Amino acid sequence: MILVFVDHDRGVLDATSVQALTAARALDSDVEVLLVGSAGRDAVAELATYGADTIHLAVHDTLTDYAPLASAKAALELVSSRSPRGIFTTGTPRGNEVLAHIAAILDAPMAAEVLSVTFGDAGVHEVVRNRWGGNLTETARVHNDLLLAAFAPHAIRAENATGAGNVTEFTPNLDAADTAVRVIDRTGGAATGVGLAEARVIVSGGRGVGGPEGFDVIEELADLLSGAVGCSRVVTSNGWRPHSEQVGQTGTKVAPDLYIACGISGATQHIAGCRTSKTIIAINTDKDAPIMGYAHYAVIGDAQTILPELVAATRAAKE
Amino acid sequence: MNIAVCAKRVPLSGGRWELTADNLDIDTSGAAVGFTTSPHEECAAEAAVQLVEQLGGSSTVITLGVADSEEQIRSLLAVGVDRGVIIETDGSEWDPQATASALTEQIKAGSPEGAYDLVLLGTEAADTADFQVGIRMAHALGWPVVTNVKGMTIDGGVARCERAVGSSREVYEVTLPAVITVKDGLNIPRYPSVPGRIKARKKPVDTVTVEKPAARLEKVRLDLAVEEARSAEILGTGVDAVPALVEIFKNIGVL
Numbered sequence: 001m002i003l004v005f006v007d008h009d010r011g012v013l014d015a016t017s018v019q020a021l022t023a024a025r026a027l028d029s030d031v032e033v034l035l036v037g038s039a040g041r042d043a044v045a046e047l048a049t050y051g052a053d054t055i056h057l058a059v060h061d062t063l064t065d066y067a068p069l070a071s072a073k074a075a076l077e078l079v080s081s082r083s084p085r086g087i088f089t090t091g092t093p094r095g096n097e098v099l100a101h102i103a104a105i106l107d108a109p110m111a112a113e114v115l116s117v118t119f120g121d122a123g124v125h126e127v128v129r130n131r132w133g134g135n136l137t138e139t140a141r142v143h144n145d146l147l148l149a150a151f152a153p154h155a156i157r158a159e160n161a162t163g164a165g166n167v168t169e170f171t172p173n174l175d176a177a178d179t180a181v182r183v184i185d186r187t188g189g190a191a192t193g194v195g196l197a198e199a200r201v202i203v204s205g206g207r208g209v210g211g212p213e214g215f216d217v218i219e220e221l222a223d224l225l226s227g228a229v230g231c232s233r234v235v236t237s238n239g240w241r242p243h244s245e246q247v248g249q250t251g252t253k254v255a256p257d258l259y260i261a262c263g264i265s266g267a268t269q270h271i272a273g274c275r276t277s278k279t280i281i282a283i284n285t286d287k288d289a290p291i292m293g294y295a296h297y298a299v300i301g302d303a304q305t306i307l308p309e310l311v312a313a314t315r316a317a318k319e
Numbered sequence: 320m321n322i323a324v325c326a327k328r329v330p331l332s333g334g335r336w337e338l339t340a341d342n343l344d345i346d347t348s349g350a351a352v353g354f355t356t357s358p359h360e361e362c363a364a365e366a367a368v369q370l371v372e373q374l375g376g377s378s379t380v381i382t383l384g385v386a387d388s389e390e391q392i393r394s395l396l397a398v399g400v401d402r403g404v405i406i407e408t409d410g411s412e413w414d415p416q417a418t419a420s421a422l423t424e425q426i427k428a429g430s431p432e433g434a435y436d437l438v439l440l441g442t443e444a445a446d447t448a449d450f451q452v453g454i455r456m457a458h459a460l461g462w463p464v465v466t467n468v469k470g471m472t473i474d475g476g477v478a479r480c481e482r483a484v485g486s487s488r489e490v491y492e493v494t495l496p497a498v499i500t501v502k503d504g505l506n507i508p509r510y511p512s513v514p515g516r517i518k519a520r521k522k523p524v525d526t527v528t529v530e531k532p533a534a535r536l537e538k539v540r541l542d543l544a545v546e547e548a549r550s551a552e553i554l555g556t557g558v559d560a561v562p563a564l565v566e567i568f569k570n571i572g573v574l
Contacts, residue, residue, distance in 0.1 A: 009484070068466075091450065093442075093467040096443075096451070096466075097450070099451075100450060101458075103454075103455070104459075108535075109414065111536060112443070112448055112449050112450040113448045126539075131446060132336065132445065134544055135336055135543075136336055136345070136541050136544060138540070138542075139540045141539055142537075143534075143535040143536075143537065150450065180463055180493070181464065181493055183491065184492055186488065186490060187481065188488045201573050226573075244483055244504075249358075250445070250504075251503065257571060258568075268332060269445075278571075279567070281564065291551075293549060293551075294549060295549070296549065296551060296552065297551055297563075297564075297567060298552070298554065299553075299554050299563075300553060300555075300556045300557075300560075301558070302557070306561065310561050310564055313564075314574065317574055318574065
């Protein structure tokens, strides 16, 4: 059996975290899911549409919001009672940290950024994982009976399947230290506009946009395409845009249907964040820029002159 | 407050990586490859310098890596970190468990000013992306840990940490001593000044050695990512290409 930790935020299923469930189901007919916190009940129906048959719901008075260590402790109780051969997560911030807590407590190895898994005999398994944000892959042996694997986000597309969605509640044995680190507040309020990670279209700007004012037209185009604004690292380092908009290895990794890179040369650190986009369009003055090796389509020219025309033409096409 | 920053030296390339003949490492012999501090950890060092400016105390950067890691340590000393420690390796990679364990021993040993109150490091290293060293250290130290931190204030021995989730931020609080793993975007690291660089030359950098344990996450080989050999279809030059772009928007269903 493979145990999958699936994440939810106050009852809203994390669509990325479900990718690990698809990965597990491809390897084993016996997969069980862990949801932590009573609000997880609200995520059960949707989770079942990804083929979840058996869902363990950890409920405890102190589990009022996400708490990483408590989530790991809940998983460890299932390790004892259900004896899985692997625990899978998707490598979201929560998926990585819950798995790392499990690994630390068990003093067991853990593989992050995993692309594929081959279970072996005698406590040695093989994984292929991303390095350098996917610019390299590593084949590695994991020396432990229980395989702890966090899958690289978007390495696997979540697949729908009909699951029974049977829920078993249990109360993990937790003490105060297990929930000492937990979400105590949220700032920034609800998202306005489309978030970068879930946007279907991202219009992204780099140095070639010229300055912070160059993003006005990028915002306009993003609005017209119901998309989000992204940018490169140099843009945030220059203080032109907030870091929350940075696409790249150290920013947000995205996989939209359309990624438009305006005035972005395509450093490896940036490509690592957008390489899995379905379609990439580059607008760049340099026909030999690295981005041309990743883009599907390109326009050679100055983004600052092309974008206003593109906004006008896009607006006209919508009317 | 005594702060330890665990920082890693990583290769830096302007182009695509090339591998050594045995496929076990990145070929760093070429002129196009340099080295830098893993980006999240530049921010960790900047945060440590700011906290010491604010609250007093000391900052120490600790690196597990080759002797040449001194180059990255000196650049962090140049922006204001007080001293460095290199846990010297022969250049072969240490797995995350071994790394965490060697770093933890240094934290337990403390700084000349006394015990550490805070350990800052990147949420993951740019090269290995293991996402676990800080958490393992916290467990070994019996300290709380917050990861993925992009905003941090410390007041009265309590660290208030924020991390980005979509477009909002989650808030966590931990009582020190604690481990906090940070992300690029926590701050904008300052550039070293000339006087900073001169001072850095005189700051102490100690070297220690530790026996390397057997890897439990054992690297077998590296491969260059399989790229769909792609060369962008050029739609045109300048504004003349705008109609073709709008056609593509329609064809892929975003308009």
